[in-house]
Amino acid sequence: MWLEDVWLRYHRRGPWVLRGATVCVGPGEAAVVLGRNGVGKSTLLQIAAGVLRPSRGRVTGRPTVVGWVPERFPADQPFTVGGYLTAAGRVAGLSRAEADQAVRRWVDRLGLGPFHAVRLPQLSKGTAQKVGLAQALLRPPGLLVLDEPWEGLDAGARELVPELVGEVLADGGSVLVSDHRGETVRLPGAREWTVADGSVLERAPSGDTAVAVVELAVPAARVADAVARLRADGHHILRVRGHSDPPTATRPGAGPTSEVAR
């Protein structure tokens, strides 16, 4: 996906927030958007996601399914977590059965189970943020846009973000993440875009920091051993999936016990 010479201002006579930004992110690539507060990181992400239309310039090759996780999830809505997510899945184009299945899967995965019947306005900020994550992933996105995804999340959920990013990348999707707190060391191999003064500067990853995701099957009895050995070799374990886990839509073709390492 390309952003070509993108200019943006919010009002006709307002100041330019972006001035001629040109960046690209390919399938299976992640980019981290860095910059100070109020410099235009969210603006850039919203242009990429299709929320904002550039005042000048254009965006080409945006994937059909885009998942956008806004900086603050709009929790002021009269729905329960389960009801909201099912509706979001239906709006994204899933059938009722598919939406129910996707909601069950992501509610379990993100630890939202106890909150399934809780109304959105009663959620803590971190839990609401997880609902924001879930709604973006119900339909496997070709482009995942995460605006400060670590904000308000507890330690366990923070660990989950790189894992989710890895899965979208493994599936051939692109991921954009903004971050002002340096959490992105957890996303090795991502491109780095720095927004400053209306322009976007890119620092491409050097050859040895580019990564690929490998799925491998390991006999169940030797999982711990294999994980330890891969870690010792300096690989990053994204997740370990058991035999009983159904092969998910995003990662087909798994063996009895599989492990994702990179």
Added chain:
Amino acid sequence: MTALIQFRLAGFLRTGRAMAPALAGLLTLAVLYGGGRAQPAEAYGVSAVVLFPVLAWQTKILLDVEPDVQRRLALVAVGPARERAAGLLAAAAAGLGLVAVALVFPWLVGGVVGPTHPGDRSIPVGLALGLWAHLLALPGAVALGALASRAVTRSAGYGVAVLAFGAVLVLVLGRTGSVVPWLAPPVLPTARALAGALSGPAALSLTGWALAWAAVALAGYARARHRRA
């Protein structure tokens, strides 16, 4: 898109804010039919006039109930054209609910009577003409409410001003002898037509006028949303 229409209707109906226009509608109808008995078609014509601002207000509330960020999430999910259409269709569906109430209400409170003189319209004809009058008012009201919505006007005060200005314009420009009647939707002309004998060509021209006005106003809404996206 059906899913988004349902989602927005649910969001509207579950908040207490759906109550305000519903109560205002009922109150208006109660005042209207409190005075005495009238012929159905004539009464329905007036009912469509007084419900026009209520329908527009209800549309604004329905569109504004959704947080801005949620509207953007919907836009990412279905694209701009369908996001806008879903909001308008949800408002139209809510409006149809109020129209149904307006058609039934006078019979419950005895505000209308069947034909009493020779030459009076029969009850089914009166009902059909009443439905027609309300359906003519609905698209224009939805368009006005959409133009007054936060997504277009950005500030609450400005939105209310657009709504009030539009409603007043409909009454002022719709008077007999108005110089530029076609600047407003034909709500008052329809009511006048229903008070007398309504010819086929007149009905057709009123229908065309109402639809054309709504189309222009909705094009303005689409353009305003496009520029503010």
